[in-house]
Amino acid sequence: MSVRQGMLALLAGEPMHAYQLRQQFEQRTGGTWPLNMGQVSTTLDRLVRDGLVEGSLAGDVEQYRLTDAGRTELAAWWSTPVVRGNPARDELTIKLALAVTAPGVDVRRLVQAQRTETMRSLRDLTRLKAKQYDDLAWSLVLDRLVFEAEAEIRWLDHVEGRLESAPRPAVVPAREEVAR
Structure with a gap:
């Protein structure tokens, strides 16, 4: 808003x-x-x-x-409907886009750590929703946050699948490791 x-x-x-x-x-x-x-x-x-x-x-x-x-x-x-123009900068998307090309980054571990955090957040949001708030505005905001967390988990699953089928390893060794 x-x-x-x-x-x-x-x-x-x-x-x-x-x-x-x-x-x-x-x-x-x-x-x-x-x-x-x-x-x-x-x-x-x-x-x-x-x-x-x-x-x-x-x-x-x-x-x-x-x-x-x-x-x-x-x-x-x-x-007037809200126009979805350029997507907002999203730290997680930027982090993963850079991680898959950065040497020495264990992308699978990064995805797992993020999934754990997103699931914690989803659990907390779900607990809030279970309180059955009578406030429609707050309930709608909570719904949106829950849907966003669920979508993020689905996207992380997708990222893992893409990593499995990627032609290069998800962990690129750091330069000094390659030189050895």
Whole structure:
């Protein structure tokens, strides 16, 4: 979720101050994507600059509310599918892509270690899901995280299969080992 659009969505319900926006964003996403106050403030400054939000003092605290332009922007976001452009950088994918060509790396061991970690994460997520949260938003976030962990395990299985059928060994000896 874009933080920018997330802020607009939260402000559609009622005016809020920066700290409330941060709290609501984290509460509704189950704390999965925490925000720092600097990010909230910067985003709000840009939303005000772009005429999508306006601020006013409510006591000692500035509260923000959507403008008509902000409502239009939010409506456009709700009605537009998320386009999957360039994939986000994924550390695991980069690590494995480099490991299969790096000398001295035991790729099979790397895959096993990652599988163990991903299965631990999946176990923890499954335990959270078993608590039967009544919060639909948090439940949907948990579902997505579980599906991602399951997909990662399937991908690691695929990587192992590819390593088995690869024409070169999965462990390339380091240069000094080759010279011996």
